[in-house]
Amino acid sequence: MEVFINLLVNGVSTGLLIFLLAAGLTLIFGLMSVLNFAHGGLFVWGAFSGAWIYKETNSFLLAIVGAIVIGMALGWVLERFLIRPVYGNHVRQLLITLGGMLVLSESIKIFWGPNPIRVNLPGWLEGSYQFDGIIIIKYRVFVIVVGLLLYLALWLLLSRTQIGLMIRAGVMDKEMVQALGINVKGLFTFVFLLGAALAALGGALLAPYSGVVFAEMGMQYAILAFIVVIIGGMGSLQGSALASLIVGVAGAFMAYYIPDLSLALNMLLLAIVLLVKPTGLMGEKGSAV
Amino acid sequence: MRGLFHKVPLYWGLAIMLFMLLFPFVNDSRSMLILLTQIFIFAIFAMSFDILLGYTGIVSFGHCMFFGIGAYSTAIIFNHLEATLLNFMIGLAIGIILSALVSYIIGSLSLRLKSHFYAMLTLAVSQLFLVLAEKWRGLTHGGDGFTFSVPDVFKDRTSFYYITLISVAVVFILLKLFTESSTGKVLKAISQNEYRAEALGYKSLHYKLIASVTAGVAASFSGALYAVSLRFINTNVFSIEVTLDALLMTMIGGLGTLAGAIAGAGIIEFLRHYLSELAMTYPIFERWTIILGFLYIVVLLVFPSGLAGFIKRINLKNKRKMKKKGELQRVA
Amino acid sequence: MENILETKDLSVSFGEHDVIKDVNLEIERGKLISIIGPNGAGKTTLFNLLSGQITSTKGEIYFKNENVTKLSVPLRARRGIGRSFQLTNIFPELTVLENIRLAIQSSSKDYYSIFPRLSALSRQQDEAKAYMKKCMLNGKEHVLAQDLAHGEKRKLELAMLLALKTELLLLDEPTAGISIEEIPAILEVIENIKKDGMYTIVLIEHKMEMVMHLSDILVVLFNGELLASGNPQEIIKDQRVQTAYLGGLHRESIKTG
C-alpha cells in the first residue's frame, strides 16, 4: 500500500511536469499546426538557468522567475527567427526546429560545461510528510499543487478570457479570426511565449526534483512530451493533461517494477494509440492521416 | 543508357573516381586517408537518407537507428567470432536483415500518418534503441562500448580506403539505378503530389515502404563499415547527432541528387576535421556541434535547396541569359 | 452501339440536402457528352460519383456492364474511368516524358520493378510518344512539366489520362483558366481523341460555343436532377432549361417539394 501511494504521488508529479511541457506544444500545434521540436530545448534551458540562479541567489522564487524570463526570451528568438520564415511548410518546420533543438541543448554545454550539474532543494521544501508509514516527499506535493494550479489557470485562460476565446477560434479557422480584426500573428506569438514560459517553468521545477540536470535531458523530455501530445490528441489541452498523467503514473510503476522497460512502455502506449485511434484520446480535428 | 546519366556529370564522376583511385599514390598521409575513408562511409549514409527525404519526401529523425544496427551487428559478431571476411559478411547480413525488418515494421505502422508523426515516431524508436544498447550490457557493454579486431584487409588503411571507395561507387550506382527505375519515378511523383500519384493507381504506402527499407538497408551497410573503421563501438552510433549528420549532409549538398549527399558528406567531414584541429588552440571549437547546428539552420533558411540547387539556379540563370542574348541577336 | 456507362437512380445527399437525385444516364461508347446546368446543379458532384471520389447514398453505376458503385478511385481508374480536375494536377519536377511514363507504368504490369529494364523502357518510350503526338506535345519530351505553358499542361494531363488506358474520360472544364489563344489547341486535342472512336468523353463546360460545337449529346442537370438530355440543338431551345439557368425553377420546386 505504501509503495502504491508513493508511486502514485511520484507518477502524478512527474506527469504534471510533463504536462507543463506538453501544454505549450499542443497549444502551438493546435493554433498554427507548427510542431516545435525545439520545445524541449526551452525546458532544459529552464532547468539549467533555474538551477544556476538558485545557486547564485539562494532564492527559489527568483530562480523560477528567472528561468521563465530566460525561457520566454529564447522562445521569442525561436519564433521570430526560426519558425516565422517557414510558416506553412511542415517539412521545413520539422527540419529547422530540430536544428533549433540542437543549438539550444549544445549551447547549454558552452555556458555550464558538458557535465551534469547537481541541484539542491530549497530548504523549506526539503523533507517529507509521514502518515502511518506512508512517506510523501514535500517537494512532490509542491510540484503537484503547482501543476494543478497551472492547469486550472490555463483552463480558465482558454475558457473564460477574451484571448482564450480568440485562441480557441483560431484553432478552428485562422482566416476567419483575422477577418474579425484579430491579429493572428500576435496571437501566435502570445501562445508561443506562453508555451515557452510553461516549458521553462517545467524545467526549473524538475531540476531540484531530479537533483541533477544535464543537456541531453531536453531531448529526453521532448520525446516524452511528444508522446503525450500524440496520445492525448494534437491540439487538445485536456487530452494532454490526461495523457501526461497516464504516462507519468505508468512510468513510475514501470520504473519500480520493471525499470528496464520504462521507455518501451511509452512506445507501447503510443503504438496502441496510433493503431486504435490515430487522432489521440481527445483529438477530433483529424490531424492524423 | 542515355537519360540515366547526362554526359557531363558522368565525365565529372569518372574524373573524381579516377582521382580518388590514384590519391593514395600521390599522398600517403595517414590522417588524410582516414578522413577520406570516413567521408566515403558517411557519403553512403547520407545517400541513404537522401532516398527518404530527397526522393520520397519522408522526414525521419531516427535514421541513426539503422546506422547503429549495422554497426552493432558487425561489432558483436567480431566480438564473439573470429575476425574473418566471412564473419564480416554474416554480421553485415544480420544488420541488413534487422534494418529491413525494423524499417518495414515502423513504416507500415506509421507511414500512413502525417509527416509530424513519422518524424517523432522514428525519433522515439531510435532513442529506444539507444536505451536498449545501454541496458543490454551483456551484448553491448553499455555506454562504455568495446573494442574488437577486424580482418587484416580492413586493418590496412590503404586497402580499407579502396574498399570504402568502391563501396561508395557501387552504392551510388545502385541507388542511382533505383531512383531512375519505374519505382524511383513513382517515389519522386509521390513526393511532389501524393494525392495525384494515388489517383494514377499507385498505392503510395507500398512505395514509401520500399523507399524506407532501401534507405534502412543502405544505412545499415554504412554503419557496418563505420564500426570496422573504428574497431570500437559504443552507444554513440544511436545518438541523435548521427541522424543530424545525415540531415546536414543532404541539406548542404542538396536534396534529391545523391551526388549532393556525397558532396555534403565531404564538406561536413572536412569541416569537422578542421574545427576539431582548431579546438586544440581555441577550446570554444570543442563544441563544434553547435557550429554545425547553426550552419544547418542557415542552410535551411538561406539555401533551402542546398549546394546542388544553388548550382542549378546559377546554371538556369546563365541559360536564360544566353537565351535572351540569342533572342536579341535574332531581333538585331 | 453498346452503352459504356449506365447509372440507375443514382443519388447522393449531404445531410438532409439532396445533391443528386435519381439520375439515370446511358452513355454510348465513342460519344462526347456535355453536362451543363447552372452553378450548384450538381455537375461536379456527379463527376465525383462517377470517378469514385464520393460514394452514392442510393443507386448504381455500371461501367462496361460491371457494377462499379462500390469501387475506389484507383480501382475505377484501373478499369478505365479517368478524370481530369479543374486545376491541373501533374508532377511539376518530372519531365513530360516521365509524367506520361508514370501513367503507362501504372497501367502495365511491371510497375514494382526496382531496376529499369531497358526493353521495357524503350517500349514505354514509344508508347509515350504516341500519346504525346495525339495530344500535340511533340518535341516537349524533356521539358520539365512545371516549365510548360498553361494549355500544354492541360494537354499533358490529357495525354496521361490516355496513357492510363482510360476509356471513359471525365473532363471537368478543360479550358478553365486557360488563355483565349490556347483554347483552340485544347479543342483540337479533344477532337483528336474523339476521332479515334475508342474513347468516350464526358465534359463539364461553361463555354457554350464550345459545347455546341463538340457535343453529340447534351445533358442538363438542375437541382441535382436530370432535366433534359438529347440533341444539343433541341435541348437549348427547351423553355425549362432557359428558366432553370436564371434560378427560376426554385419556385416550382417549392410547390412540388
Added chain:
Amino acid sequence: MSLLKLDNLETYLGQYHILQGVSMSVEEGSITVLFGRNGAGKTTTLRSIMGFNPSTTGSVHYNNQRISGISTHLISRKGIGYVPENQGIFSALTVEETLNLAKAKSKGETEEKMEWMLELFPDLKKFWRKKSGLLSGGQKQMLAIARAYINGDGLLLIDEPSKGLSPIMVEKLMESILKMKEKTTILLVEQNFLMASEIGDYFYIMDDGKIVHKGLMQDLKEDKATCQKYLGIA
C-alpha cells in the same frame, strides 16, 4: 459616394492568373451584386479585398483610404465585415461566444448592433448557448452574417449566402439582407439571379477574371440578351 473602390486588381493564386484587371465600386447604402459563373473570380475578388489573397497590382480604397497592401486584421478593423463562402463557423464555440468574439475588435455601438441582429435573426437568441457546429445550415449562415455585421458595420462582403440552403431559407435570408441595407452597405456575391436581382441595386458580372458588364439591376432584369449570355445559356 462610392464607399469601396477597386482599381485594376490583378491577383494570382500560385501560377494561376485569377483576377485580370478588376475595377468596380460600391455605393454607400446600396446592395451591389457580383454575378458570374463558377471560377469566374468572384470569391477571389472578395478575398483580395480582405487581404487574404492580396493583388499584385491595382488598389483597393475604402472610405477614400487605401486598404490594399495592409494585413487582413487591419482591413477588418476599418469596418469591413466578411462572410466567407464556407461560412467560417467556429463549430466548438457557442453562438454567444462567437458573437462576443465579433465584438472584440469592433468599434462603436456593439450592443446596439447585437440587439438588432438578434431581433433580425431570433433563432440566434433561441440557441444562444448552443455550439455553433450544431446549428442548421440556415442558422449558421445567419450567425455568420450577424458576426460580420457586429464586427464591422461599414461594409459587408457576403459570399454566396444561398449556397446549399433550401429555397425557403434563401428567401428568408435575402429579406434579412434587404433589411440590413438600412444600416450598412453590402457587396453580395450570388449565383441565384432571380433572388439577388430582387434585392440588389447595382450589379457587376464577372467572367474569366474580368468585369464584363455592370449597371443598374433594374436594367439587367430587362436586358434578356445579357442575362442569357453571361448567366444563362447562349
